[in-house]
Amino acid sequence: MAENNEQPLDLRTRAVMAGRAEGENSLAPVLYPSSVFTYDSVEEGQKLATSLAPERFYTRYGNPTINAFEEAVADLEGAEAARAFSSGMGAMSTVVLGLCSSGDHIVAQRQIYAGTQLLLQSVCPRMGIDVTFVDGTAEGAFADAVIPGKTMLVIAETPANPRLDLVDLEALGALSGPMTVVDSTFATPLGQNPLAFGVDLVLHSATKGIAGHNDATIGVVAGSQELLAWLWSFAVLHGGNASPFDALNALRGLRTLGVRLDQQAATALHLAQFLESNPGACEVRYPGLDSHPQRALAQRQMNSNGSLLTFDLVGGSAAGRKFVEATKIAWQATSLGGPETLVTHPASTTHVSLTPEELALSGIGPGTVRVSCGLEQVNDLQADFAQALAATEA
Numbered sequence: 117m118a119e120n121n122e123q124p125l126d127l128r129t130r131a132v133m134a135g136r137a138e139g140e141n142s143l144a145p146v147l148y149p150s151s152v153f154t155y156d157s158v159e160e161g162q163k164l165a166t167s168l169a170p171e172r173f174y175t176r177y178g179n180p181t182i183n184a185f186e187e188a189v190a191d192l193e194g195a196e197a198a199r200a201f202s203s204g205m206g207a208m209s210t211v212v213l214g215l216c217s218s219g220d221h222i223v224a225q226r227q228i229y230a231g232t233q234l235l236l237q238s239v240c241p242r243m244g245i246d247v248t249f250v251d252g253t254a255e256g257a258f259a260d261a262v263i264p265g266k267t268m269l270v271i272a273e274t275p276a277n278p279r280l281d282l283v284d285l286e287a288l289g290a291l292s293g294p295m296t297v298v299d300s301t302f303a304t305p306l307g308q309n310p311l312a313f314g315v316d317l318v319l320h321s322a323t324k325g326i327a328g329h330n331d332a333t334i335g336v337v338a339g340s341q342e343l344l345a346w347l348w349s350f351a352v353l354h355g356g357n358a359s360p361f362d363a364l365n366a367l368r369g370l371r372t373l374g375v376r377l378d379q380q381a382a383t384a385l386h387l388a389q390f391l392e393s394n395p396g397a398c399e400v401r402y403p404g405l406d407s408h409p410q411r412a413l414a415q416r417q418m419n420s421n422g423s424l425l426t427f428d429l430v431g432g433s434a435a436g437r438k439f440v441e442a443t444k445i446a447w448q449a450t451s452l453g454g455p456e457t458l459v460t461h462p463a464s465t466t467h468v469s470l471t472p473e474e475l476a477l478s479g480i481g482p483g484t485v486r487v488s489c490g491l492e493q494v495n496d497l498q499a500d501f502a503q504a505l506a507a508t509e510a
């Protein structure tokens with residue numbers, strides 16, 4: 117890759133340039149579906165079997181297509197190294213189980229992806245790992261919960277499921293003692309770079325905005341060479357490596373993330389403002405709105421306010437259910453970051469198993485709707501939301 121010594125390249129430029137192997141003249145990423153690679157001598161085989169993350173040995177250890185995607189993410193996150201996994205949860209479970217042992221303690225944010233919460237709540241205790249949940253938006257909450265000598269890992273997610281709460285990355289990066297990991301899925305590598313704030317590891321469900329087309333299930337973690345070597349050693353036994361085909365789609369998606377994210381963020385701001393002015397909706401949450409309680413923090417640490425917004429319908433549960441069924445352009449589905457606008461009613465779908473108290477703690481009201489803005493024309497989406505709002509009042 118050509119270096120530009122005059123000025124650092126913009127992340128959007130790097131997203132197009134990164135993850136290209138020396139001497140590879142295929143402009144598009146190359147798919148290596150092979151699970152295995154040959155070697156010519158016993159000596160070479162021995163070298164591959166005992167080296168760290170060999171690229172051409174056995175795909176669970178490494179693979180040129182997967183490596184290209186990993187290198188691209190490492191470049192965008194300003195990391196020494198990255199490792200891709202079979203999903204975002206594959207990445208998170210590897211970080212948790214690869215770094216923590218029986219007797220260790222984890223501090224995690226309460227506002228977090230439901231899969232991560234279940235992993236911490238149900239699997240960790242079984243492994244003898246204690247977890248303390250804190251309010252990630254409260255100043256000093258992570259630091260206060262750290263037990264010196266015992267807390268191995270601090271887990272944050274920002275912007276967080278489902279209400280787009282933010283965690284102060286600078287404060288998180290300043291924690292001394294435990295390792296810190298940020299689930300940055302909602303932001304994407306173009307929306308914020310937690311490592312620049314001193315955080316140790318950044319994690320993405322690349323299933324979402326990075327791959328960006330709902331055609332790959334893949335996760336990725338980036339950080340120092342040393343931490344990634346440790347994670348690799350566990351991951352090769354854990355077996356949660358990414359599929360080369362998903363890595364291909366994720367790298368292809370990364371090339372266009374800049375334009376997609378920019379349009380989705382512009383659409384999200386427009387729809388958020390439209391909803392704020394509508395009497396049927398309240399509590400509109402979007403990091404780009406002046407009314408967001410952490411607007412100043414968003415401006416300090418985010419380069420894009422992202423593609424997601426949430427709001428509450430004043431009509432409560434009945435209105436929430438009606439709204440998501442009434443949209444004609446937006447689809448009902450739980451993912452995010454793709455071309456199609458998606459709407460969910462968490463209280464009756466993704467979070468249906470929670471008690472009313474747990475729902476309230478998670479910031480989910482009976483009429484809460486989450487929106488992942490896609491790439492449809494914004495006026496069409498506004499009209500769709502307007503008619504769906506009218507349907508909730510009918």
Ligand SMILES: *Cc1c(COP(=O)(O)O)cnc(C)c1O
Pocket residue numbers: 203204205206229231273277299301302321322323324333334335
């Ligand atoms: C989807 C998601 C995950 C899990 O990713 P999968 O690829 O579905 O395993 C983790 N964190 C966040 C914030 C997510 O949105």
